Amino acid sequence: MKQSVNYKINGMTCALCSASIEASLEQLTGVESVNVGYATEKASVEYDDELLKPEEIEKTIKQLGFTIGENDQDEYAENKEIKKRTALFLVSAILTLPTLMCMVSCALDICDQVLNPAANPGAFNYFMYYLHDWKIQFAFATPVQFLIGAGFYRSAFYSLRARRPTMDVLVALGSSAAYFYSVYIVARYYLDYASCTKDIYLDASCTIITFVLLGKLLEAVAKGRMSESIRRLMDFKPKTARVFREGAEQYILIDQVREGDIVLVYPGEKLPADGVVTEGFSTVDESMLTGESIPVEKAAGSGVFAASLNKSGSFRFRAEKVGDQTAYAGILKYVENAQNSKSPIQRMADKAAGYFIPLVLTVAVGTFLVWFLIIFHGRMLEASMLYAISVLVAACPCALGLATPTAIVVGIGLGARRGILFKNGEALETLNKVNAVVFDKTGTLTEGKPVLTDVVLLNNRMSFTEKELLLMAGAAEGQSEHPLGKALWEKVEKEFGQNGLEVESFEALPGMGIRAIVEGRRILIGNGACLKDQGMETANGQNILKEMESQGKTAVVMAVEGEAVALFGFMDKLRPEARATIEKFGRMEIAVYLITGDSENVARAVAAQIGITSILAQVLPEQKADEIRKLQEQGLKVAMVGDGINDAPALAAADVGIAMGSGTDVAIEAGGVVLLSNDLSELPGAFHLAHMTMRKIVQNLFWALIYNTTAMAFAVTGHLGPEVGALSMALSSVSVLFNSLSLKKSGREKFRVLKAA
Known part of the structure; x- marks a missing residue:
């Protein structure tokens, strides 16, 4: 079975170290993919657990001379590492300073003047005389070369053994050449002299190591600042939770919260799990998920999310997703994987x-x-x-x-801080090249909550009343997952309550409608293409249908026993930021397309309201990916923006798929970018x-x-x-x-x- 594991790698000194680890792990039987990031110091490995065990992966990493640390973004650990590097650099710099002073004084011809302090007495002359003693110079340089610089030798050895030379090979070779050449010069020319003034290069061997250490220290500081986004997200994570168990409130660690627990939340507390409010009212700051700082009102039935901050009131909610299953945990995982x-x-x-x-x-x-x-x-x-x-x-x-x-x-x-989740670096790079954006209509440009606005009875020999037709339609649509079906069912439930009509069978017709048998009658509800496909004519309702569509409404036809009996009109409210967003893309010289399963009249009416001129109408779900490929064949780099299951193939086919955060899990999984805030203006x-x-x-x-x-x-x-x-x-x-x-x-x-x- 395919498994994945992440490691925090300590000891990498350059990007070639990450390449060395990748190359070695890729040679292991069972490894399917490896990604090692030098900037993040993380390794992600996908492997077959029937062929390989994590212990073998860890052993390979350690054999390369690296160590495995805690796989988190602990600021304390980072500060500890920076302090360690600072101390190492300072010691190296202090020991290097005398060798540099010797080099500078030789360059200024001070050495020749102080070889005989008796001729030129003075404290400075005596100091310089002893400073130039080759034994003193080696006493300072040797610890730098072989103790402080031991890490470079060790890393160079392991990288050469793996046949993947890294920067440490160059540092070790360069500093060693300077050091041992100095040994040669002293052995040949200066053993009989108390001091030597030139021709040895201990200053070079020391400064090479010291300046590289300085660079690594500054890198560590910068990397700490780079990981700040992850740490800020981690800061939202609560440590404890208050649950209602055995008739009383109990404080427990967040890891002990179980699915189904009733969790109590008071003002100023962070939520430990995803769930649904069961009682109470409050406003909750969900900026960690959406990037929006405006608190959201929560009442009974409202969904709440882990790590969000309760602002004013108190409430109880039933935990439905805990631990690694929460939306918050998913965001952390995506961001960490993407950065690596x-x-x-x-x-x-x-x-x-x-x-x-x-x-x-x-x-x-x-x-x-x-x-x-x-x-x-x-x-x-x-x-x-x-x-x-x-x-x-x-x-x-x-x-x-x-x-x-x-x-x-x-x-x-x-991007993560703004509610824009890039799943990987490739999505970020490809988005830079995009010159065409295709928007799905329902749930993307619209709010995805259509309401039933019109019911028009057509001439029919069965003489059904409006209520009878609505009851039959509501019963049939009760099992539908389509937004229009849900809107019709909700309208019927609200006006007439639950009805006892028996639904004997139900079948969804993707991209067209539904077919059902209600109380022994064959019911068909769908668009014009659906009825045409079923061999039914709607001539007597064509004018009404076109009128609805010209107003931007989506019209569906209901047929009973093969005869069209009613037209239902639905209106889905456009997102308030949609038009301004489209205008911004126009200023960026990015072509915008609208793709929808609705008729061309509806598509044009909606497009006109938000400023889109290019439409792809009456496109069935399975055809959306084909339309994306047609645009790509024209030389366009295409981004697809969608939210539904039917958008998933198109999201995957596009150069970059952008999923709305409120969309289905399938759509979010297919997209390379997720817009967590559901705000198109982002x-x-x-x-x-x-x-x-x-x-x-x-x-x-x-x-x-x-x-x-x-x-x-x-x-x-x-x-x-x-x-x-x-x-x-x-x-x-x-x-x-x-x-x-x-x-x-x-x-x-x-x-x-x-x-x-």
Whole structure:
């Protein structure tokens, strides 16, 4: 059976680490898919539990040199990690400082002046004299190289063993080359001297490690800010619940709430489960689900959701979904999975980064050989070595690996806070390319709550009264799931109460209507296509039907024993924000289509009210996906917006499916984006968010590539020292992270402007 498991991975130092884990796990028998995110430090694995056990997955991860942590977004754990990295960096920096002072003083020719303190007495001269002692220099540099830098050696070893070299290979090689070359110089030239003033490069070995640690510290801080969206969602989760058991109130942990429990909620408390209010009245803040801060009124019969905040009154509700089954838990799962997913552009960047390490190693070796053998003619070994080391540490593709996932993590998190749920990075990337949006009518552009407005009796030989026809129609539609059927049944129930008419059989005709036998009479209720399909004529009601449709009403015909006897007209109220939303898409130069099973007259009437000019009418549910494909064949990138079961195939066929949060589970599952708030005015914001996120990705990739090529060029030509190379490498990664984080501010401002427009 197919199973999935998520892990928090500790110890990753670059995007190539995630690639190494992915490649190793993919080789395991039974693994179906693997996704490892460096930015999120999460691994998601789908596997066949008959062929593979989670213990084998964990063992493989640990064999690569990584550790598995708690799979949560604990802010305390993140702060602890940042403190650990800070301490490591500070110790490394303190130990590195004397080597840097020695290097700077040599560059300023101070060394030659202080070799003999007796000739130049003074505290500073004595200090510098002892500082330049090679034994003192090694005393500071060795702990940095082999204790503080042990993690780089360990990670490099495991990555080479897995045949997936990472950035740590370059750091270990670069710093080790500088350190051991210094050992060689001291052993050859300075063993008989108390001090050495030049020609050793312990400062390079130390600063490489120190500046990389600085970069990782800043990355950890930035990653903590990136995971803020998840933590904020987690903050809504209550810890305890008050339930009514054995005739008394009881406080229990949220994990102990069971389906069917009667839960008591007082003002200021968060709801521990999804359910239905049984008694009481209140207003509830559901912004964690919808992004809307306006509280929603709740009374008996109202649905309530876990993690929402009770504002004013108190009430009781019956728990229907608990734990991982709640809508809130589903949102957390979607957001975490989406932030850890990889878009096509990220896969391409990761693949390019995978080729970078062998390229850098090749260029470093080539640099050494060209300088030493050709330019210096077999002399100046130290300079040739230094240039090669500079290439190793300056050209690491860390920024390239971070460019895409960091922007996607921020973009998806920002969307979640606005009630826009991107299921994966691919949906976010594809939405950026969409140039056509297809809207379903019922439940999407309309509120999905049609009401019966007209009952017109047609000439018939059976002489049924309006009440008799409504009672028969209500009985037949009592088993229907269609919104129009429910509206008719509710109207009959409200006016006449429950009737005792016996429904002997019932059959739904998808996209057309229903067929039933009520009290021995054959009943057919459906659209014109339905009656035509059944060989029934409606000529005597055509004019009335067209008049209803011209008013934007949906008309259905009722037939008894093969004769059309009545016309029912239904009106579904348009969403108040629909027209403004369509106008915004027009300004964005995105084509808008209306797709519906209604007649062309109804479709045109509705479309005219909201400003849509392109309609696809009389489309059966199974034909909607075909219509989407026809648009795609015209070269359009299509987003489909729908909410019903009948929209699921079209949502799946579209380049991006956008499901309304109030829609069916099937539609939500088929969509790549879920509009939790059910507010269409947020939809243009989703498109703008996709545009802004992709713009950040392009910026990040551009600057990462510019950095890598420029740094390598300067290092190859001898114009970039190892220390500067290590610092610039660290800062390039950090600049990418903070450029991605700037999306938060610009995104929030864009949403504010769009909402006000």
